[in-house]
Every structure is written in structure tokens, then in C-alpha cells.
Amino acid sequence: MKSLRRYGPGGVLIAVPLLLALFGPLFVPADTPRRGPFLPGGLLGTDFVGRDAWHQVLTGGQTVVLVALLATAGAYLAGVPWGVLAATARLRIFDEALMRPLDLLLAVPSLLLLILVAAIAGQGVLVLTGIVALINFPDVARISRAAALELASSPALEAMRLQGESRYRIFVVYIGRSMSRTLAADLGVRLTGALYLVASASFLGVGVPPDAADWAVMVDRNRTGLFLQPWAVVVPAVLIVCLSIGLNLVFDRALRTRREVRP
Structure with a gap:
């Protein structure tokens, strides 16, 4: 329980993007029809070439x-x-x-x-x-x-x-x-x-x-439609930031714990 409180915030920030990167592609249908760019529909709408932006988030973290x-x-x-x-x-x-x-x-x-x-x-x-x-x-x-x-x-x-x-x-x-x-x-x-x-x-x-399914590519290519479908840019950017902040929090907590337990 103490470990959960100590590493909880950083662990949660790491877990979400890691789980999406590792298991997200398993939840993407084999064939997804394309529509027009930056259209509403689904969780995040469509991206710059009409693909489902949520599906791109699920498959874009591995790289x-x-x-x-x-x-x-x-x-x-x-x-x-x-x-x-x-x-x-x-x-x-x-x-x-x-x-x-x-x-x-x-x-x-x-x-x-x-x-x-x-x-x-x-x-x-x-x-x-x-x-x-x-x-x-x-x-x-x-x-x-x-x-x-x-x-x-x-x-x-x-x-x-x-x-x-x-x-x-x-x-x-x-x-x-x-x-x-x-x-x-x-x-x-x-x-x-x-x-x-x-x-x-x-x-x-x-x-x-x-045009790869990649979080960073999504931020770059979808920024032209930021005011039409902002989630196609915001969600992958937030995932990258959460992973970075979470890693630093976990390592900082681990170092502090080792210093406390050392005689």
C-alpha cells in the first residue's frame, strides 16, 4: 500500500501511454473506411487524411x-x-x-x-x-x-x-x-x-x-486542423508528455526511497 502511494502518480502517468502503445493495436479493426479530413464522428473524429483518429492513437505509440x-x-x-x-x-x-x-x-x-x-x-x-x-x-x-x-x-x-x-x-x-x-x-x-x-x-x-500511425506524426500532420478537430493533436501530445513526466516522477521517488532506507 505504501509503494502504491509512493509511485501512484508517476505509475498512472506511465501506465496509460504504455498500455495504449502495447495493447492498443489489438483493439483496432482490420479494415476501417476513410472519410474526409477533420470530420466529427467516433471518439476523436478523423485525421488529416480521413482516418479514424482514435484508431491512430491506439496504433501510434509503439514507435x-x-x-x-x-x-x-x-x-x-x-x-x-x-x-x-x-x-x-x-x-x-x-x-x-x-x-x-x-x-x-x-x-x-x-x-x-x-x-x-x-x-x-x-x-x-x-x-x-x-x-x-x-x-x-x-x-x-x-x-x-x-x-x-x-x-x-x-x-x-x-x-x-x-x-x-x-x-x-x-x-x-x-x-x-x-x-x-x-x-x-x-x-x-x-x-x-x-x-x-x-x-x-x-x-x-x-x-x-x-503518414505513419505515430503519435508525433499525428501532432505534426494534424496541426493544420487544430481548430477543426483539436483532439487529434491534443491526445497524442498529452500521451507523450504524460509518459515523460511519469518516468521522471517514478525515478525521483525510487531514488528518494533508496536514500531513506540506506543506513
């Missing part, structure tokens, strides 16, 4: 949600080991060789990098996932390096090396566990950033077709 989750996971799977290796390197030149190329990626605006890579690699969900992971990778690596630097020079780590401890115990058990709070604090922000980046890519027509 935004799943790509953001997969891209964030990919950025951490690559960025955390990269940053830890740079922090624990005994030679400074090795640290510089690992981190300086990432500064070049950080110097390029994320949307510009998104458009450039998409122009070279083409469109597709997998391409979009890889691009978003690549954009987040340098930040994750830098945060991981900063969190591991103090641990890399600690007497405890030197003692573990002298005792011949395995790399698993050094890097995963000791360093990984010590970095967990920092990474957990960053994860909520990083996932929210990935979510908005995927939405921005869909808004720009990168990664998904311009």
Missing part, C-alpha cells in the same frame, strides 16, 4: 515508446563500459583516445546529427533506434567516466587488484554497484530525452513515413 526504450538501453550498454574503461585506464593517453572522439559528437547538435545520419543510413525503425542511441552514447559515457573516476583511484580498488580479484568483481560488483545511484538518476532524464528525440524525429519525418 515512440519502444524506440526510446531500446535506444536508451543501447546507449547504456555501450556508454557505461566505455566510460568505466576510460576512468580505470592506467595510461592517460588511453583515456584521451577514448573520450576525445566523443567530444566531437557532443559538439554537433542532436537534431542536426539525427538528420545527417538518417540521410546517409536511410529510414526505418532500426535506423532511428541506432541514431538515438548514438546521440545519447557520448553523454552516458561521460557521466559513467565521471562517476567511476573517484572509484578508480580508491584504496579499495587497489586492494582488490593486489588480491587478484576477478574483473567481474572489480568492474561489475564494486564499480557498477557504486555507480548505480548516479546512473539511476541519469536514466530518468536520459529516457525522457530519448523519448522527445524520437518524437522530434517522427515530427521531422525521419525514421518513419510521413
Whole structure:
């Protein structure tokens, strides 16, 4: 009951868009006739090409949600080991060789990098996932390096090396566990950033077709009829915002709970 009160608001905000993204397509009929654009009828009326807007909401969350989750996971799977290796390197030149190329990626605006890579690699969900992971990778690596630097020079780590401890115990058990709070604090922000980046890519027509059933595409394409059928724009926009706010609330509560229970 206490956990429900603690995570309730954020959990509800997350649950609604996640459930729609995962199970919404199951409730969409196979054949839905098209009517004129921005006409009343149904729950939300029709969209810019005459499709049922509610059906587009039910089928439009998978790209935004799943790509953001997969891209964030990919950025951490690559960025955390990269940053830890740079922090624990005994030679400074090795640290510089690992981190300086990432500064070049950080110097390029994320949307510009998104458009450039998409122009070279083409469109597709997998391409979009890889691009978003690549954009987040340098930040994750830098945060991981900063969190591991103090641990890399600690007497405890030197003692573990002298005792011949395995790399698993050094890097995963000791360093990984010590970095967990920092990474957990960053994860909520990083996932929210990935979510908005995927939405921005869909808004720009990168990664998904311009008429795809996608929440961000709905916001972009239906804005011309905002005063005729505002729900076709408002509902997908609210779902994206709720997911972002809910993620941050849940992670903030989780970090606060861990701090309260620690001795």
C-alpha cells in the first residue's frame, strides 16, 4: 500500500501511454473506411487524411515508446563500459583516445546529427533506434567516466587488484554497484530525452513515413486542423508528455526511497 502511494502518480502517468502503445493495436479493426479530413464522428473524429483518429492513437505509440526504450538501453550498454574503461585506464593517453572522439559528437547538435545520419543510413525503425542511441552514447559515457573516476583511484580498488580479484568483481560488483545511484538518476532524464528525440524525429519525418500511425506524426500532420478537430493533436501530445513526466516522477521517488532506507 505504501509503494502504491509512493509511485501512484508517476505509475498512472506511465501506465496509460504504455498500455495504449502495447495493447492498443489489438483493439483496432482490420479494415476501417476513410472519410474526409477533420470530420466529427467516433471518439476523436478523423485525421488529416480521413482516418479514424482514435484508431491512430491506439496504433501510434509503439514507435515512440519502444524506440526510446531500446535506444536508451543501447546507449547504456555501450556508454557505461566505455566510460568505466576510460576512468580505470592506467595510461592517460588511453583515456584521451577514448573520450576525445566523443567530444566531437557532443559538439554537433542532436537534431542536426539525427538528420545527417538518417540521410546517409536511410529510414526505418532500426535506423532511428541506432541514431538515438548514438546521440545519447557520448553523454552516458561521460557521466559513467565521471562517476567511476573517484572509484578508480580508491584504496579499495587497489586492494582488490593486489588480491587478484576477478574483473567481474572489480568492474561489475564494486564499480557498477557504486555507480548505480548516479546512473539511476541519469536514466530518468536520459529516457525522457530519448523519448522527445524520437518524437522530434517522427515530427521531422525521419525514421518513419510521413503518414505513419505515430503519435508525433499525428501532432505534426494534424496541426493544420487544430481548430477543426483539436483532439487529434491534443491526445497524442498529452500521451507523450504524460509518459515523460511519469518516468521522471517514478525515478525521483525510487531514488528518494533508496536514500531513506540506506543506513
